Amino acid sequence: MAVHIRPDTRGLRLTSLADAAEQLGISIKTLRRRISDGTVHGYRVGRLIRVDPDELRERLLTEIPSAK
Template sequence: MTTTKRIHRELASPAEIAALFRLDIKTVRRRIADGTLPAFRVGRQIRIDVASAEAALMRPMNAAAVAMIRAEAGRRTS
């Protein structure tokens, strides 16, 4: 007889992730779109593993990423 291990993951919607990490929902959606925040669909809903989100969002950014964010912010204020 074989036994099956169940893996319990805490899943959240993009809005819940935004609230949990105090981010704008647009930031969460951008991160999903550019692939830095892993997400998957369950039917028509997008779900994110909370542990994966924490790892992805708390990772330090390299200098190129920081420069890109600053340039984007500068364009918005101009």
């Protein structure tokens, strides 16, 4: 029997993949890949998949160090 552990989602502000992809300038397919490989968490709400935009910024955006 599979045991499903529900994450603590209190305080999360979830958004659709389309909105999140548009905000970051990436494709929905890229977001789905990142959810699949475990880089970010996806949350199923009924049939829809939602993501936390704050987590996306934290995990996907990285600063490029300057050469100075």
